[in-house]
Amino acid sequence: PNPRPKFQYFQYIEDEIKINIFKHVEHPFNLAISCKSWSAISRDPHTKAEWLISRFGKAHALFYSIKLGPSFIDTLVCENLFTRGVIVSRYFIQRLLMQFGKNDQKLIELEIEHNVGVLPQKIKSPWASNLSLPAFLYLLNEGCNKLDTEVPLRGNDMELFHFLSAGPHVIDNAPGMMRKNLTDIEDLVLNQKFIPFPPKPKSVRLDLNHDPHILQLPPPEEYPPKDGYENRRHLIMIARAIFIHPYLVTLWKQIGYYEICNDVNDLVILGALTILFPSTPTPNWNCPTVTVVISRLTELINLGFELSNNVIIDALHMFKHRLDEIGNILWSVICEIRSDKPLAFGLFREVLKPERNLTSNYLLNFLKTKFDDHEQFMKQVVEQYFKEEKISDMESRRKSLILSPRVYQFILDTYGHQSELTLMCFEDILA
Known part of the structure; x- marks a missing residue:
C-alpha cells in the first residue's frame, strides 16, 4: 500500500494545528522567522485571513488587512477573508475610494518648491494608497456584490449617520429626532452594514526632545485621516448616539460588529456621566442620586460596556473641580x-501611569481618602512598575525616571523620607 496519502493527511492535520496556534499569537513576527515551516504558514493566505479575524474580528479585518500593507494583502488574502464571512460595509467602500492611489511625487516636490498648497511635514501616504490594483478591484467588486444594492460611491455614510442621529442638534432635542429617523438608521446599519473604522490605538504622544512626562498635543484631525483610523470627533458622535438610543448597540451586534462596545467604551461611559452631571447645569438641573446614576450606567454595562479602571480615573479627572460637590456620589456608584472586583491596586496603578502626566495631586489625594491602606497599595504598584522596567530592554530605554516626578514628590511629602516606599523611589532617582 502507498503510505503517501496517509502522510499527506497527517501533514494536513499538522498544518491546521499550526494555523490554530498562529492565529492566536498577537505579534507573530518572531514565530514566522523561527523556521521555514512557520515561515510558510505565515505566508499562507488562509493563515493570514484566520489571524486577521482572530485578532481584529470580522468587522475590522478588512481595514487591518490594508493597514498592514501590500506585502501582507493580495487578492488571495481578500478571497479567504470573504470566504470566512468578513463584514464589508458601504462606508468601507466609500473610504477605500477616498484613499486609494498614490500621490504624484513630482507634483508634490514642485508644490513644495513653489510654496504652494502643501507642507513637507504633512505629506503622508493615505491608508489605502499602497493597495495593489488587483486587490483594490477585488474589494470593490466583491464588496458591492455582497451589499447587493447600488452603492453611492461618492457618498459618506459617516456624515449620513451624523444627520440621521441628530448630530447637529442639541442633546435635549436629539432623542425625538432620532426616533423619527430610526427606520433609516436601521437600514444604514442592518442593510448597508455601517460600521465606523477602528479608533486609534490607546497611546499618548510624548515629546522626546523634552522631559518624557510632558505631553505633546496631537495635531488637528483631518478627514479622511491618513492613517485610516476613525476620527475622534466621529467616534464621539457614535457614542452620543448610543447613550441617546442604546438600541443601536443591539443593531450593530446583530450584523456581527461585536467590537462596538470596546471601540467606544470610554466615550460612552464618560458621555453618560457628562449628561448626568453637565459642566454648565441649567437652573432647573437637579443632582442625580446614586440610584439614578447606577441605573443609567447599568443599562450601558448590560449592553457590554465597562466601568474600567481607566474610565474611573478619567471620570475623576473630568470632574476634578467638582469632586467636593459630586465626589461622594461618584465614589458610591x-x-x-465594581463591588465584585478589587479596586485599590488597579486604580492606583492607573493613576500612576507615567503617560498620564500628573500635574497636581488631586487624584492621588482623592484616592488616599478612600483607602485606609493606601501606602501599601502604592508600594505594590511602584514595585510592579519597577519590576516591569527591569524586565524590559534597558538599553533601548532613554534615560528617564520610571514614574513621574510629581508621583515621587507626592510620596515624599505624604509618607516622609524614612518610608520604605520613599526609599524605593530614591533608588530610581539616583540610578
Whole structure:
C-alpha cells in the first residue's frame, strides 16, 4: 500500500494545528522567522485571513488587512477573508475610494518648491494608497456584490449617520429626532452594514526632545485621516448616539460588529456621566442620586460596556473641580458597580501611569481618602512598575525616571523620607 496519502493527511492535520496556534499569537513576527515551516504558514493566505479575524474580528479585518500593507494583502488574502464571512460595509467602500492611489511625487516636490498648497511635514501616504490594483478591484467588486444594492460611491455614510442621529442638534432635542429617523438608521446599519473604522490605538504622544512626562498635543484631525483610523470627533458622535438610543448597540451586534462596545467604551461611559452631571447645569438641573446614576450606567454595562479602571480615573479627572460637590456620589456608584472586583491596586496603578502626566495631586489625594491602606497599595504598584522596567530592554530605554516626578514628590511629602516606599523611589532617582 502507498503510505503517501496517509502522510499527506497527517501533514494536513499538522498544518491546521499550526494555523490554530498562529492565529492566536498577537505579534507573530518572531514565530514566522523561527523556521521555514512557520515561515510558510505565515505566508499562507488562509493563515493570514484566520489571524486577521482572530485578532481584529470580522468587522475590522478588512481595514487591518490594508493597514498592514501590500506585502501582507493580495487578492488571495481578500478571497479567504470573504470566504470566512468578513463584514464589508458601504462606508468601507466609500473610504477605500477616498484613499486609494498614490500621490504624484513630482507634483508634490514642485508644490513644495513653489510654496504652494502643501507642507513637507504633512505629506503622508493615505491608508489605502499602497493597495495593489488587483486587490483594490477585488474589494470593490466583491464588496458591492455582497451589499447587493447600488452603492453611492461618492457618498459618506459617516456624515449620513451624523444627520440621521441628530448630530447637529442639541442633546435635549436629539432623542425625538432620532426616533423619527430610526427606520433609516436601521437600514444604514442592518442593510448597508455601517460600521465606523477602528479608533486609534490607546497611546499618548510624548515629546522626546523634552522631559518624557510632558505631553505633546496631537495635531488637528483631518478627514479622511491618513492613517485610516476613525476620527475622534466621529467616534464621539457614535457614542452620543448610543447613550441617546442604546438600541443601536443591539443593531450593530446583530450584523456581527461585536467590537462596538470596546471601540467606544470610554466615550460612552464618560458621555453618560457628562449628561448626568453637565459642566454648565441649567437652573432647573437637579443632582442625580446614586440610584439614578447606577441605573443609567447599568443599562450601558448590560449592553457590554465597562466601568474600567481607566474610565474611573478619567471620570475623576473630568470632574476634578467638582469632586467636593459630586465626589461622594461618584465614589458610591463606583463601589457599587465594581463591588465584585478589587479596586485599590488597579486604580492606583492607573493613576500612576507615567503617560498620564500628573500635574497636581488631586487624584492621588482623592484616592488616599478612600483607602485606609493606601501606602501599601502604592508600594505594590511602584514595585510592579519597577519590576516591569527591569524586565524590559534597558538599553533601548532613554534615560528617564520610571514614574513621574510629581508621583515621587507626592510620596515624599505624604509618607516622609524614612518610608520604605520613599526609599524605593530614591533608588530610581539616583540610578
